[in-house]
Amino acid sequence: MSNSARHRLVVIGGDAAGMSAASQARRAKSPDDLEIVAFERGSFTSYSACGIPYWVGGDVTDRDDLIARTPEEHRARGIDLRLRTEVTEIDVPGRRVRARDAGSGVESWTGFDQLVVATGARPVRPDIPGIGARGVHGVQTLDDGQALIDTLARARGRRAVVVGAGYIGVEMAEALVHRGFEVTLVNRGGEPMSTLDPDMGRLVRRAMEGLGITMVNGAEVTALRTDADGHVRAVVAGGAEFPADVVVLGIGVRPETSLARAAGLPLGEHGGLLTDEHMRVRGHEGIWAGGDCVEVLDLVSGRARYVPLGTHANKHGQIIGTNATGGDAVFPGVVGTAVSKVCGLEIARTGLREKDAVRAGLAFESVTIESTSRAGYYPGAAPLTVKMLAERLSGRLLGVQIVGGEGAAKRVDIAAVALTAGMTVCRMTTLDLGYAPPFSPVWDPVLVAARKAAQKVAA
Amino acid sequence: MSNSARHRLVVIGGDAAGMSAASQARRAKSPDDLEIVAFERGSFTSYSACGIPYWVGGDVTDRDDLIARTPEEHRARGIDLRLRTEVTEIDVPGRRVRARDAGSGVESWTGFDQLVVATGARPVRPDIPGIGARGVHGVQTLDDGQALIDTLARARGRRAVVVGAGYIGVEMAEALVHRGFEVTLVNRGGEPMSTLDPDMGRLVRRAMEGLGITMVNGAEVTALRTDADGHVRAVVAGGAEFPADVVVLGIGVRPETSLARAAGLPLGEHGGLLTDEHMRVRGHEGIWAGGDCVEVLDLVSGRARYVPLGTHANKHGQIIGTNATGGDAVFPGVVGTAVSKVCGLEIARTGLREKDAVRAGLAFESVTIESTSRAGYYPGAAPLTVKMLAERLSGRLLGVQIVGGEGAAKRVDIAAVALTAGMTVCRMTTLDLGYAPPFSPVWDPVLVAARKAAQKVAA
Known part of the structure; x- marks a missing residue:
């Protein structure tokens, strides 16, 4: 139990979502107003899991480069961070968590006024x-x-x-x-x-x-x-x-929600915690969840999805830290954007694949075009392929996939914003995108795909 | 005068807008249905003027690489292209143009059913x-x-x-x-x-x-x-x-509209031709204009602007070619996107600058942030600076400027689409943009700027 007048925020999980929440809460409230206790069962905090393949591959040589903020830095900012300490139970009615110190084996209860569940994912x-x-x-x-x-x-x-x-x-x-x-x-x-x-x-x-x-x-x-x-x-x-x-x-990974499940918190069909758009666990005032342990709303299909990515975890944490300290921030959902660079290729996707569109019961058209990342005559122009899906009658953009050379992947952001805005492929054909020979053919490949898709949905 | 049953489309200007219009019209209508005559006073057609600096600088070695389609290719597709032939008068009521062959000095009249004015720009x-x-x-x-x-x-x-x-x-x-x-x-x-x-x-x-x-x-x-x-x-x-x-x-350049002015076609405050969103010259059925000789609607300020860029000229041409052959396409306007690569820097802008926002009578906030093009620990991460303007009460995005290393410039497309959709900077803070260490820090620089702008407009 909190035994002082100060409010106490307890965080379970010391990675992206948890420590972003803690940091944002600390920016909003001084230690005199809010005590922040964070439990992490491992030895590290706030690191880039997405960077691990590059470390193993040798592109990143120093493990510490992957650590955005060390435990000492968190502590210096007034966060009571307890490493190698695993939370073993959430007592929702009692507003407390039980945690075990891995070194001593000692278990003890810590009360909370507000709780952040950021238990992440476990690999399959x-x-x-x-x-x-x-x-x-x-x-x-x-x-x-x-x-x-x-x-x-x-x-x-x-x-x-x-x-x-x-x-x-x-x-x-x-x-x-x-x-x-x-x-x-x-x-x-x-x-x-x-x-x-x-x-x-x-x-x-x-x-x-x-x-x-x-x-x-x-x-x-x-x-x-x-x-x-x-x-x-x-x-x-x-x-x-x-x-x-x-x-x-x-x-792949699954949501690590065994604690949440045991505590009776609501889980969705993918096994992730269910929250409202403020990242508040549904039906539980003062209990928040974010990162790889939650399900998110897919803004394109309108269905819940499980998308364990650091970029969402960081946003969730920031939103939780804001809302837990009296602010008002929302996470409207995702459109399913992901990019990767492998084997000399850039790979990107956002929105629905064909099978997602089928599952969502949408009638759609699909087009694929070949283009280049830069003006064809400019040095370094690399081939790229864009696939675009659009809803048949409305012409609404449903999804984009891109595979190609340097400069291919981040073009998917054009589609990510267009999906967020519910744009049609017809409207996309006249988007005012940046053009200069080092960056794009005069018709950006995304525009070429949109034009072909617009013709097809209108036919 | 057309002396056959065929319709005749006359194009003045053989560069991006004019030849795109001709090509698109040719795709839609066979030579049996539509005669297409294009006049160009110079010796080249359909080339990338934007590529000239790279040719002079030596990045592009062969002039012909800048030519998207040669005169012979246009002719092979059934376009009657007349090079070194300058149109000297447009007779609007008579539906004809007078042209002079530079070689022989002979002038003659050619009738049109539809006319495309694509006279481009002249350098100051x-x-x-x-x-x-x-x-x-x-x-x-x-x-x-x-x-x-x-x-x-x-x-x-x-x-x-x-x-x-x-x-x-x-x-x-x-x-x-x-x-x-x-x-x-x-x-x-x-x-x-x-x-x-x-x-x-x-x-x-x-x-x-x-x-x-x-x-x-x-x-x-x-x-x-x-x-x-x-x-x-x-x-x-x-x-x-x-x-x-x-x-x-x-x-810089000005619209080349002396012919249009002499013919009594409507010009705007920047000296460019005025069209509707179908690229039809206002008040003139069957007369179209596009490319560097027209003014366009700025979707952010709601005012007419002069934006001579090849990317718009190509879109205009395609839209004209579609509409002149019974189709229906519109050019809604621009948001003012431009990108460039100079002296090792990538430079990008879209929307309003501070002085544009002042001129438009908008109360706005401006923020500037420093970030990197990739995850800080990933090889090749380059610094970049993002400046963002947002309207004070509504929070609506007004403009973005980016200067930085490799990977900086095309990020402006995120803002270009957001401007097109009328998005607020608050909504932008949770955009689902592509993240992976080779492409972006976990918070994309555009999101960092949006967050700072959202705080400022809310304060």
Whole structure:
């Protein structure tokens, strides 16, 4: 219980959402008015998980570069940060949390006036034989990244198998190539990057194969074979065996909401916490949630989605910190934007894929165009492909996917803003976008796609 | 007069707007249904004027790379293209134009059912002593560019003076540095790039000075001194004399509307033709105009503006070609987006500058933030500065200016779409923009600026 007149804000989880909330609350309220206690079960705070593949691949050499703010910096700003301390229970009616210090094993209760649940995500680990073998690594935390780098340094051979072909899997496959490994990527789906439609994913596969990565598509991993000493030696998938000195799991993540579930807080169909647009847990005054443990509204489909990305987590944290201290900020939802750079390709998506549009019951048209990132005559002009989906009668933009060379990916922001504004592809054809030869053909590729889509929806 | 059953479309001007209109009309109607006659007084068609500085600077080596479509290609598609043929009169009631063949000097009349006025722009040439000297060059046409390159190749010395510090002037100054010249840029204004606010223009000046360009600001050119042989030898500006072996004029352009004026077609306050949003000349059925000879609606201020850019000219042409053949397309207006790459800097702007907002009678707040183009820890992260203007009570976005390293400029498209949609800076703070370390810090610089602007308009 708070035993002083001061309000106490308790934060569970010391990464992007939690520490952004704590920092924003601290900016708004002095320590005299608000006590802030943050529990983190790991050893780090406020780091860029998205940067881990670049660290493993060697583009980023110093782990500390990935840390936006150290525990000491948080403490110096008046946040009572307790590392290696895991919250084991949320007592909602009692307005308190129980936490265990990993060092001493001691458990104790801490009361709160307001609570921020920012418990993040946990990586999916398939329940198969050998999953606990040595040499098998996830890459979600800095601790994971360090463990993998240590394994790579002393690996017995140079054969790596990556399981999963989403962003993390593909980024890790490339990072391992950079580390001098022979890489096989095992993928359940038909093409890598299932966040894209398969016709766009195919472009990614070709780039990966061009880098010497062996792609095994349509194969489910059923077991990991181990040596007598408990070290992984092969991955069994789709009936074949792939020798492996190291295995990286990049199968995706799920919301880490076991605490919330036990406390009776509301969860959605994807297992994430449900909040209102102020990031307040539905039906629970003074309890907030954000980051990889919540579901968000998809503004295009109108449905709840699970989109674990640092960019949303940071926004959630800032909004929670504002609202928990008397301000008023909202998170209206997402349109599903994601960008990545792998194997010399830039990859971007926003809005709905074909299968999302089908699932949402929308009649749509889809177009694909080829263009270049710069004026064709300007040095460094790279090919790029834009796919665009639009609703059939209204002409409303539904989604955009881009795969191409340098300068391709951030063009997706044009579509992200247009989706947010509910713009039609016809209106998009005359958007006043920046044009100069070093940046774009005179018709920006997004305009070319919009023009083709506008013709098709009108036909 | 048309002396057949076929309709005849006459186009005056064979560059972006005119030939886009002709090409689009040809796509829509076969030669059996529509005759298309295009008059061009010069020797080239459909070239990228924006690429000329890169050709002069050596980034683009072959002039023909700047030509999107040759006269032969147009003719092969059934367009009766008449080069070196200047239209000297438009007879509106008689539905005909008079044109003079530069070779033979013969003038003749050609009737039209529909007319496209795409007469472009003419460069401003100050009426000062010596302006006609040899060694003084504009850079508006391919002929201009070739003449300048020839002059540079045989120049008596290595001193160049550029007059005017807009996009073209600054780009040309850099191109001349690349050609091994000592460059002085003489500018009437206080800072280069008056399309930016002066505080942002200052960043450009520093980059130019870093490249060894001598900037002379606040100086009006009053005369050019010539040698006995009629070749320029110095520029007189602000009371001082600047030695020059070559002079490049980059003072800007005006609408080339003398024909239209003589024909009684309606012109606006900037001297450009006035059209409706179908690009039909106001009050004149069957007469269309587009490109650098028209004024356009500024969607942010609601006023007419003159924005001579190839990207608009291409859109105008396409819209005219559609509407002249029974289709229905509109050009709603511009928000004032422009991007450029000079002296290692990317420069972008959209919407209103401070002085535009004052002129429009808007109460506004302005914020400026510093960020980076990529995650700070990712290789190649470059600093960038974003300035954002928002209306005081409504919070509506009014304008954005960006100056920075690689990856800075095209971010302006985010603001261009937001301006088009009439978005508030508050709504912009939660835009779902692409984030990954190679492309952006976790808070995109545009979001950081929006957040600061949102705080300020709410205060």
